[in-house]
Amino acid sequence: MAGVPVTDGISIVDTAPDGTFELISSTSREHVYLSLPSGYRIPTNGTGTARFYQPIEPGLGNEMAAEFTLERSEGGDENHTMLLLADIQAQTAEEMALFHGQTVPDIQATLRALGDEQAFAMACGDIVFDDLTFFSEYERAVRKMGIPAFQVVVFWYSAGYLGYLDAEQLTWLQEDLRRVEAGRPVVISLHIPVEGTRDIRMGAARPVLAGSVSNREFLYRMVEPYATHFLSGHTHDAEHLFLHDTHAQVSGTVCGAWWTGPICGDGTPNGYGVYEARGEEIRWRYKATGFDDAHQIRAYPRGAVPGAPDEVVANVWNWDPDWQVLLYEGADRRGPMAGRVERDPLAVELYGPEQLPAKRPWVEPFPTRHLFFAPVDADHGDLRVVAVDRFGREYSTSVPVNVTTKEP
Numbered sequence: 001m002a003g004v005p006v007t008d009g010i011s012i013v014d015t016a017p018d019g020t021f022e023l024i025s026s027t028s029r030e031h032v033y034l035s036l037p038s039g040y041r042i043p044t045n046g047t048g049t050a051r052f053y054q055p056i057e058p059g060l061g062n063e064m065a066a067e068f069t070l071e072r073s074e075g076g077d078e079n080h081t082m083l084l085l086a087d088i089q090a091q092t093a094e095e096m097a098l099f100h101g102q103t104v105p106d107i108q109a110t111l112r113a114l115g116d117e118q119a120f121a122m123a124c125g126d127i128v129f130d131d132l133t134f135f136s137e138y139e140r141a142v143r144k145m146g147i148p149a150f151q152v153v154v155f156w157y158s159a160g161y162l163g164y165l166d167a168e169q170l171t172w173l174q175e176d177l178r179r180v181e182a183g184r185p186v187v188i189s190l191h192i193p194v195e196g197t198r199d200i201r202m203g204a205a206r207p208v209l210a211g212s213v214s215n216r217e218f219l220y221r222m223v224e225p226y227a228t229h230f231l232s233g234h235t236h237d238a239e240h241l242f243l244h245d246t247h248a249q250v251s252g253t254v255c256g257a258w259w260t261g262p263i264c265g266d267g268t269p270n271g272y273g274v275y276e277a278r279g280e281e282i283r284w285r286y287k288a289t290g291f292d293d294a295h296q297i298r299a300y301p302r303g304a305v306p307g308a309p310d311e312v313v314a315n316v317w318n319w320d321p322d323w324q325v326l327l328y329e330g331a332d333r334r335g336p337m338a339g340r341v342e343r344d345p346l347a348v349e350l351y352g353p354e355q356l357p358a359k360r361p362w363v364e365p366f367p368t369r370h371l372f373f374a375p376v377d378a379d380h381g382d383l384r385v386v387a388v389d390r391f392g393r394e395y396s397t398s399v400p401v402n403v404t405t406k407e408p
Contacts, residue, residue: 001070005035005179008056010168012175025056032056032066035176038077040070042120042148047139050120050148073118080118083107083147084189084273086233087253088138091129095259096137103254103272104141106289110274111147121149124233124251125191154191161210161234163192165219174222182225185280193232193250194219195241201341201367211235220244229282231273237266237368238286240320249273252286252317257350260357262290266368267298267344268317283391286318296395299385301402302376304345311373312399314385315344319370322390327374329381337372337385344368 004015008029015021023032033053036042043051054066085103090096111119121142128134142149155164165173173188180186194216199207211234213219223246230248236257239250252268263269269288276283288295300313314337316325327334347365349355357363376383383399 001037004037005176006032006068007034007172007176008032010171012172012179014179027056027058027062029056034068035179037070039073040077041073041118043068043070044148047136048142048145048147048149049139050150075116075118077118078277078279080120080277081114082275082277083110083119083121084124084231084233084251084275085121085254086124086251086272087126087236087255088123089126089129089253089255089258090134090137091131091258093134095255096128096134098259099254100137100141100144102270102289104144106287107145107272110287111145119147121145121147122189122231123149123151124189124231125152125154126233127151150189152189152191161192163209163211163213165190165213165215170218170222173219177222177226180226184226185229185282186223186226187229187231187275187282188219188223189231191232192234193239194230194246194248195243196235196239196248196250197241197369198235198237198239198366201369220246231275236264237366238264238268238317238370239368240318242321249284254289257357257363258360260360260363261350263344263347263350265347265351265364265366266317266370267315267347269295284318285389285393294395296389297385297387297397298344298346299383299397299399300345301400302378302380305342305371305373307342308373310378311375312383312385313342313345314372314387314397314399315368316370316372316387318389319372319387320390324386324388325372326386326388327376328384328386329376334374334376337374339369339372341367341369342371342373344371 001019002015002017005012006021008025013021013023031053036052045051058064090099127138194213196212199211228246233251236253238252241248251273252264252271256264256270271286271288274285274287298315302312303309305313325337327337343365351363351365384396386396388394
Protein backbone atom coordinates (compact mmCIF):
# COMPACT_ATOMS: atom_id res chain seq x y z
CA MET A 1 0.00 0.00 0.00
CA ALA A 2 1.19 3.50 -0.81
CA GLY A 3 1.02 6.55 1.43
CA VAL A 4 0.81 4.79 4.81
CA PRO A 5 2.64 6.77 7.55
CA VAL A 6 5.29 4.73 9.36
CA THR A 7 7.08 6.14 12.40
CA ASP A 8 9.40 5.47 15.30
CA GLY A 9 7.48 7.94 17.43
CA ILE A 10 9.40 10.99 16.21
CA SER A 11 10.16 10.76 12.48
CA ILE A 12 7.44 9.79 10.01
CA VAL A 13 7.83 8.51 6.46
CA ASP A 14 5.14 7.46 3.98
CA THR A 15 5.26 4.16 2.16
CA ALA A 16 6.21 4.19 -1.51
CA PRO A 17 3.83 3.04 -4.30
CA ASP A 18 5.00 -0.55 -3.79
CA GLY A 19 4.47 -0.36 0.00
CA THR A 20 8.14 -0.19 0.95
CA PHE A 21 9.60 2.40 3.28
CA GLU A 22 12.96 3.43 4.68
CA LEU A 23 13.10 5.04 8.11
CA ILE A 24 16.28 6.32 9.75
CA SER A 25 15.87 5.90 13.50
CA SER A 26 18.10 5.55 16.55
CA THR A 27 18.77 2.94 19.18
CA SER A 28 16.85 5.05 21.70
CA ARG A 29 13.56 4.28 19.90
CA GLU A 30 11.85 1.06 20.96
CA HIS A 31 9.21 0.51 18.29
CA VAL A 32 8.33 1.18 14.68
CA TYR A 33 4.62 1.48 13.99
CA LEU A 34 2.14 2.69 11.43
CA SER A 35 -0.99 4.81 11.32
CA LEU A 36 -3.68 2.32 10.34
CA PRO A 37 -5.32 3.26 7.03
CA SER A 38 -9.09 3.32 6.75
CA GLY A 39 -10.84 0.28 5.36
CA TYR A 40 -8.61 -2.23 7.16
CA ARG A 41 -9.04 -4.25 10.32
CA ILE A 42 -7.02 -3.42 13.41
CA PRO A 43 -4.29 -6.10 13.74
CA THR A 44 -4.14 -7.71 17.18
CA ASN A 45 -1.77 -9.56 19.45
CA GLY A 46 -2.77 -12.95 20.73
CA THR A 47 -4.05 -11.13 23.82
CA GLY A 48 -6.51 -9.08 21.75
CA THR A 49 -4.70 -5.77 22.17
CA ALA A 50 -3.95 -3.78 19.01
CA ARG A 51 -0.75 -4.78 17.19
CA PHE A 52 0.17 -1.80 14.99
CA TYR A 53 3.86 -1.85 16.00
CA GLN A 54 7.00 -3.98 15.94
CA PRO A 55 10.04 -3.78 18.21
CA ILE A 56 13.13 -2.14 16.81
CA GLU A 57 15.87 -4.78 16.93
CA PRO A 58 18.79 -3.71 14.72
CA GLY A 59 20.67 -6.56 13.07
CA LEU A 60 23.77 -6.70 10.92
CA GLY A 61 24.92 -3.24 9.95
CA ASN A 62 22.41 -1.72 12.37
CA GLU A 63 19.60 -2.35 9.90
CA MET A 64 16.38 -4.32 10.16
CA ALA A 65 13.27 -5.04 8.12
CA ALA A 66 9.72 -4.67 9.38
CA GLU A 67 6.66 -5.87 7.49
CA PHE A 68 3.07 -5.05 8.38
CA THR A 69 0.23 -7.17 7.02
CA LEU A 70 -3.24 -5.67 6.90
CA GLU A 71 -6.62 -7.27 6.22
CA ARG A 72 -9.46 -5.41 4.56
CA SER A 73 -12.54 -4.92 6.72
CA GLU A 74 -15.76 -6.27 5.29
CA GLY A 75 -18.24 -3.48 4.82
CA GLY A 76 -15.64 -0.80 5.51
CA ASP A 77 -15.23 1.22 8.68
CA GLU A 78 -16.89 4.54 7.85
CA ASN A 79 -19.33 3.66 10.64
CA HIS A 80 -17.65 2.37 13.77
CA THR A 81 -17.77 2.60 17.57
CA MET A 82 -15.07 3.21 20.16
CA LEU A 83 -15.47 2.34 23.84
CA LEU A 84 -13.47 4.60 26.17
CA LEU A 85 -12.44 2.78 29.36
CA ALA A 86 -11.05 5.39 31.72
CA ASP A 87 -9.21 4.39 34.90
CA ILE A 88 -9.85 0.70 35.36
CA GLN A 89 -7.48 1.06 38.32
CA ALA A 90 -7.48 -2.57 39.47
CA GLN A 91 -4.92 -2.93 42.25
CA THR A 92 -5.95 -6.27 43.77
CA ALA A 93 -7.29 -9.61 42.58
CA GLU A 94 -10.65 -8.68 44.11
CA GLU A 95 -10.82 -5.46 42.11
CA MET A 96 -9.77 -7.19 38.91
CA ALA A 97 -12.53 -9.72 39.56
CA LEU A 98 -15.02 -6.84 39.74
CA PHE A 99 -13.77 -5.60 36.37
CA HIS A 100 -14.20 -9.09 34.90
CA GLY A 101 -17.53 -9.74 36.61
CA GLN A 102 -19.24 -6.37 36.16
CA THR A 103 -17.65 -4.30 33.39
CA VAL A 104 -16.76 -6.99 30.87
CA PRO A 105 -20.29 -8.52 30.69
CA ASP A 106 -21.73 -5.01 30.33
CA ILE A 107 -19.37 -4.28 27.44
CA GLN A 108 -20.25 -7.60 25.82
CA ALA A 109 -23.93 -6.62 25.93
CA THR A 110 -23.14 -3.21 24.41
CA LEU A 111 -21.24 -4.88 21.59
CA ARG A 112 -24.07 -7.34 20.92
CA ALA A 113 -26.41 -4.38 20.48
CA LEU A 114 -24.04 -2.94 17.85
CA GLY A 115 -24.39 -6.04 15.69
CA ASP A 116 -21.72 -6.40 13.03
CA GLU A 117 -20.46 -2.83 13.32
CA GLN A 118 -16.70 -2.47 13.71
CA ALA A 119 -15.69 -1.55 17.24
CA PHE A 120 -12.58 -1.14 19.33
CA ALA A 121 -11.70 -0.12 22.88
CA MET A 122 -9.37 2.54 24.27
CA ALA A 123 -8.09 1.98 27.81
CA CYS A 124 -7.50 5.59 28.81
CA GLY A 125 -4.62 5.15 31.27
CA ASP A 126 -4.37 3.99 34.91
CA ILE A 127 -5.29 0.47 33.91
CA VAL A 128 -3.79 -1.56 36.77
CA PHE A 129 -2.99 1.03 39.45
CA ASP A 130 0.77 0.55 40.16
CA ASP A 131 0.90 -3.25 39.97
CA LEU A 132 1.82 -4.26 36.43
CA THR A 133 1.52 -7.96 37.28
CA PHE A 134 -2.23 -7.51 36.75
CA PHE A 135 -1.80 -6.43 33.13
CA SER A 136 -2.19 -10.02 31.95
CA GLU A 137 -5.60 -10.05 33.65
CA TYR A 138 -6.51 -6.90 31.78
CA GLU A 139 -5.47 -8.65 28.56
CA ARG A 140 -7.65 -11.63 29.50
CA ALA A 141 -10.57 -9.21 29.83
CA VAL A 142 -9.80 -7.78 26.38
CA ARG A 143 -9.93 -11.26 24.89
CA LYS A 144 -13.35 -11.78 26.49
CA MET A 145 -14.61 -8.50 25.05
CA GLY A 146 -13.64 -9.70 21.60
CA ILE A 147 -12.59 -6.35 20.12
CA PRO A 148 -9.14 -4.80 19.65
CA ALA A 149 -7.98 -2.53 22.45
CA PHE A 150 -5.50 0.33 22.45
CA GLN A 151 -3.85 1.64 25.63
CA VAL A 152 -3.07 5.28 26.39
CA VAL A 153 0.44 5.77 27.80
CA VAL A 154 1.09 7.98 30.77
CA PHE A 155 4.06 10.36 31.14
CA TRP A 156 5.93 9.24 34.25
CA TYR A 157 8.89 10.97 35.87
CA SER A 158 9.28 8.71 38.93
CA ALA A 159 7.84 11.09 41.52
CA GLY A 160 4.12 11.02 40.73
CA TYR A 161 1.78 12.47 38.15
CA LEU A 162 2.64 15.39 35.93
CA GLY A 163 0.34 16.60 33.18
CA TYR A 164 2.85 17.08 30.38
CA LEU A 165 3.44 16.23 26.73
CA ASP A 166 7.14 15.77 26.09
CA ALA A 167 8.98 17.04 23.03
CA GLU A 168 8.98 13.61 21.38
CA GLN A 169 5.19 13.26 21.50
CA LEU A 170 4.63 16.82 20.30
CA THR A 171 7.13 16.37 17.46
CA TRP A 172 5.38 13.20 16.33
CA LEU A 173 1.92 14.78 16.63
CA GLN A 174 2.90 17.81 14.59
CA GLU A 175 4.23 15.59 11.79
CA ASP A 176 1.18 13.32 11.91
CA LEU A 177 -1.30 16.21 11.76
CA ARG A 178 0.38 17.54 8.61
CA ARG A 179 -1.15 14.52 6.89
CA VAL A 180 -4.69 15.46 7.96
CA GLU A 181 -6.84 17.79 5.88
CA ALA A 182 -7.80 21.03 7.66
CA GLY A 183 -11.32 21.07 9.04
CA ARG A 184 -11.58 17.34 9.59
CA PRO A 185 -12.40 15.85 13.01
CA VAL A 186 -9.41 14.76 15.09
CA VAL A 187 -9.77 12.76 18.30
CA ILE A 188 -6.85 12.80 20.74
CA SER A 189 -6.92 10.45 23.72
CA LEU A 190 -4.72 11.08 26.73
CA HIS A 191 -4.89 10.17 30.39
CA ILE A 192 -4.64 13.51 32.19
CA PRO A 193 -7.10 16.15 30.93
CA VAL A 194 -5.79 18.96 28.77
CA GLU A 195 -7.75 21.23 31.09
CA GLY A 196 -10.32 20.72 33.81
CA THR A 197 -12.11 22.56 36.58
CA ARG A 198 -11.86 19.95 39.32
CA ASP A 199 -9.31 21.87 41.43
CA ILE A 200 -11.09 25.18 40.90
CA ARG A 201 -14.36 23.56 42.02
CA MET A 202 -12.48 22.44 45.13
CA GLY A 203 -11.38 26.03 45.87
CA ALA A 204 -7.91 26.11 44.31
CA ALA A 205 -6.85 29.19 42.38
CA ARG A 206 -5.76 27.12 39.37
CA PRO A 207 -5.44 23.46 38.32
CA VAL A 208 -2.49 21.59 39.84
CA LEU A 209 0.24 20.12 37.63
CA ALA A 210 -1.02 16.60 38.31
CA GLY A 211 -4.52 17.42 37.06
CA SER A 212 -4.06 19.03 33.65
CA VAL A 213 -1.56 19.26 30.80
CA SER A 214 0.80 22.05 31.82
CA ASN A 215 2.17 22.77 28.32
CA ARG A 216 -1.22 22.62 26.62
CA GLU A 217 -0.75 25.92 24.73
CA PHE A 218 1.52 24.10 22.25
CA LEU A 219 -1.17 21.47 21.78
CA TYR A 220 -3.92 24.04 21.23
CA ARG A 221 -1.89 25.75 18.50
CA MET A 222 -1.23 22.44 16.73
CA VAL A 223 -4.91 21.49 16.53
CA GLU A 224 -6.27 24.91 15.49
CA PRO A 225 -7.04 23.79 11.90
CA TYR A 226 -9.15 20.81 13.02
CA ALA A 227 -12.43 19.96 14.73
CA THR A 228 -10.68 18.52 17.78
CA HIS A 229 -12.04 16.30 20.54
CA PHE A 230 -9.85 15.55 23.56
CA LEU A 231 -10.80 12.42 25.53
CA SER A 232 -9.31 11.80 28.99
CA GLY A 233 -9.88 10.35 32.44
CA HIS A 234 -7.71 10.62 35.56
CA THR A 235 -9.86 12.89 37.78
CA HIS A 236 -12.64 10.34 38.43
CA ASP A 237 -15.41 12.74 37.49
CA ALA A 238 -17.25 13.75 34.32
CA GLU A 239 -16.88 17.09 32.60
CA HIS A 240 -17.20 18.78 29.21
CA LEU A 241 -15.12 21.86 28.39
CA PHE A 242 -15.16 23.98 25.23
CA LEU A 243 -11.90 25.91 25.01
CA HIS A 244 -9.84 27.23 22.09
CA ASP A 245 -12.38 25.81 19.62
CA THR A 246 -11.89 22.30 21.01
CA HIS A 247 -14.19 19.96 22.92
CA ALA A 248 -12.51 18.32 25.91
CA GLN A 249 -14.38 15.43 27.53
CA VAL A 250 -13.29 14.08 30.89
CA SER A 251 -14.87 10.67 31.33
CA GLY A 252 -16.31 9.00 34.36
CA THR A 253 -14.34 5.90 35.31
CA VAL A 254 -14.70 2.15 35.03
CA CYS A 255 -13.75 1.82 38.71
CA GLY A 256 -15.86 4.73 39.99
CA ALA A 257 -14.10 5.79 43.19
CA TRP A 258 -11.33 3.16 42.99
CA TRP A 259 -13.80 0.25 43.39
CA THR A 260 -15.10 1.52 46.76
CA GLY A 261 -18.66 2.22 45.59
CA PRO A 262 -20.97 2.41 42.56
CA ILE A 263 -20.18 6.03 41.67
CA CYS A 264 -17.34 8.51 41.27
CA GLY A 265 -16.89 11.34 43.75
CA ASP A 266 -19.11 13.60 41.64
CA GLY A 267 -21.94 11.07 41.47
CA THR A 268 -21.16 9.74 37.98
CA PRO A 269 -21.83 5.97 37.90
CA ASN A 270 -19.08 3.46 37.24
CA GLY A 271 -19.06 3.09 33.46
CA TYR A 272 -17.47 3.91 30.14
CA GLY A 273 -17.92 6.15 27.11
CA VAL A 274 -19.48 5.00 23.84
CA TYR A 275 -18.40 7.02 20.78
CA GLU A 276 -20.16 6.36 17.49
CA ALA A 277 -18.56 7.60 14.26
CA ARG A 278 -20.84 8.05 11.26
CA GLY A 279 -18.48 9.30 8.61
CA GLU A 280 -17.21 12.59 10.02
CA GLU A 281 -20.06 12.91 12.54
CA ILE A 282 -19.29 11.72 16.07
CA ARG A 283 -21.96 11.03 18.70
CA TRP A 284 -21.38 9.88 22.24
CA ARG A 285 -23.10 8.69 25.35
CA TYR A 286 -22.01 7.49 28.77
CA LYS A 287 -22.88 3.87 29.60
CA ALA A 288 -23.38 3.24 33.33
CA THR A 289 -22.27 -0.27 34.26
CA GLY A 290 -25.23 -2.48 35.15
CA PHE A 291 -27.87 -0.08 33.77
CA ASP A 292 -29.48 0.36 30.38
CA ASP A 293 -28.65 3.22 28.05
CA ALA A 294 -31.51 5.32 29.45
CA HIS A 295 -29.82 5.68 32.85
CA GLN A 296 -28.46 9.22 32.45
CA ILE A 297 -29.99 11.00 35.48
CA ARG A 298 -30.21 10.46 39.23
CA ALA A 299 -32.87 12.58 40.97
CA TYR A 300 -33.12 13.53 44.64
CA PRO A 301 -36.15 14.81 46.57
CA ARG A 302 -36.72 18.20 48.13
CA GLY A 303 -34.12 18.86 50.82
CA ALA A 304 -31.59 16.20 49.79
CA VAL A 305 -28.88 18.89 49.59
CA PRO A 306 -28.53 20.68 52.97
CA GLY A 307 -28.01 24.08 51.38
CA ALA A 308 -31.16 23.72 49.26
CA PRO A 309 -33.97 22.72 51.69
CA ASP A 310 -36.78 23.74 49.30
CA GLU A 311 -35.32 22.33 46.08
CA VAL A 312 -35.24 19.03 44.26
CA VAL A 313 -31.93 18.02 42.66
CA ALA A 314 -30.86 16.06 39.58
CA ASN A 315 -27.41 14.83 38.65
CA VAL A 316 -27.02 14.71 34.84
CA TRP A 317 -23.47 13.41 34.61
CA ASN A 318 -22.94 13.63 30.85
CA TRP A 319 -24.35 17.15 30.64
CA ASP A 320 -22.84 19.83 28.46
CA PRO A 321 -24.20 23.33 27.67
CA ASP A 322 -26.17 22.02 24.68
CA TRP A 323 -28.36 19.86 26.94
CA GLN A 324 -31.73 20.86 28.38
CA VAL A 325 -32.69 19.79 31.93
CA LEU A 326 -36.40 20.25 32.69
CA LEU A 327 -38.70 19.58 35.63
CA TYR A 328 -42.28 18.33 35.17
CA GLU A 329 -45.03 18.10 37.79
CA GLY A 330 -47.51 15.59 36.49
CA ALA A 331 -48.05 16.54 32.83
CA ASP A 332 -47.14 20.19 33.44
CA ARG A 333 -43.71 21.51 32.57
CA ARG A 334 -42.45 23.65 35.44
CA GLY A 335 -39.48 24.94 33.50
CA PRO A 336 -35.73 24.46 33.21
CA MET A 337 -33.68 23.45 36.24
CA ALA A 338 -30.74 25.66 37.21
CA GLY A 339 -27.20 24.33 37.26
CA ARG A 340 -25.17 24.92 40.41
CA VAL A 341 -21.83 23.68 41.73
CA GLU A 342 -22.53 21.35 44.65
CA ARG A 343 -21.81 17.87 45.96
CA ASP A 344 -23.90 14.89 44.93
CA PRO A 345 -25.98 13.59 47.90
CA LEU A 346 -25.19 9.93 47.24
CA ALA A 347 -21.47 10.69 46.99
CA VAL A 348 -21.68 12.54 50.32
CA GLU A 349 -23.39 9.57 51.91
CA LEU A 350 -20.91 7.03 50.55
CA TYR A 351 -17.66 8.97 50.82
CA GLY A 352 -18.23 11.53 53.59
CA PRO A 353 -15.73 11.90 56.46
CA GLU A 354 -17.38 9.21 58.58
CA GLN A 355 -17.64 6.78 55.66
CA LEU A 356 -14.19 7.10 54.09
CA PRO A 357 -13.20 3.65 52.78
CA ALA A 358 -10.31 2.29 54.82
CA LYS A 359 -8.45 1.02 51.75
CA ARG A 360 -8.91 4.32 49.88
CA PRO A 361 -8.67 7.12 52.46
CA TRP A 362 -8.31 9.77 49.75
CA VAL A 363 -11.77 9.08 48.30
CA GLU A 364 -14.16 11.98 48.91
CA PRO A 365 -17.25 13.65 47.46
CA PHE A 366 -16.37 16.75 45.49
CA PRO A 367 -18.34 19.58 43.89
CA THR A 368 -19.58 19.12 40.35
CA ARG A 369 -21.03 21.40 37.69
CA HIS A 370 -23.66 18.87 36.54
CA LEU A 371 -26.13 19.16 39.44
CA PHE A 372 -29.43 20.90 38.66
CA PHE A 373 -31.90 22.46 41.12
CA ALA A 374 -35.52 23.60 41.12
CA PRO A 375 -37.66 24.92 44.02
CA VAL A 376 -40.91 23.04 44.76
CA ASP A 377 -43.64 23.29 47.37
CA ALA A 378 -43.70 20.81 50.22
CA ASP A 379 -47.02 19.40 48.98
CA HIS A 380 -45.90 18.99 45.36
CA GLY A 381 -47.34 16.34 43.09
CA ASP A 382 -45.46 13.68 41.11
CA LEU A 383 -42.22 15.13 39.77
CA ARG A 384 -40.15 14.02 36.83
CA VAL A 385 -36.81 15.25 35.48
CA VAL A 386 -36.40 15.21 31.70
CA ALA A 387 -33.01 15.77 30.06
CA VAL A 388 -32.51 16.21 26.31
CA ASP A 389 -28.95 15.81 25.06
CA ARG A 390 -27.26 17.69 22.21
CA PHE A 391 -28.31 14.94 19.79
CA GLY A 392 -32.01 15.20 20.65
CA ARG A 393 -32.14 12.03 22.75
CA GLU A 394 -34.52 12.33 25.69
CA TYR A 395 -34.04 10.75 29.11
CA SER A 396 -36.26 10.97 32.16
CA THR A 397 -36.54 9.77 35.74
CA SER A 398 -39.05 10.29 38.54
CA VAL A 399 -38.10 12.29 41.62
CA PRO A 400 -38.47 10.23 44.81
CA VAL A 401 -40.70 11.62 47.53
CA ASN A 402 -38.52 10.72 50.49
CA VAL A 403 -34.91 11.66 51.12
CA THR A 404 -33.04 8.53 50.12
CA THR A 405 -29.68 8.43 48.43
CA LYS A 406 -29.32 4.72 47.78
CA GLU A 407 -28.38 3.77 44.22
CA PRO A 408 -30.99 1.40 42.75
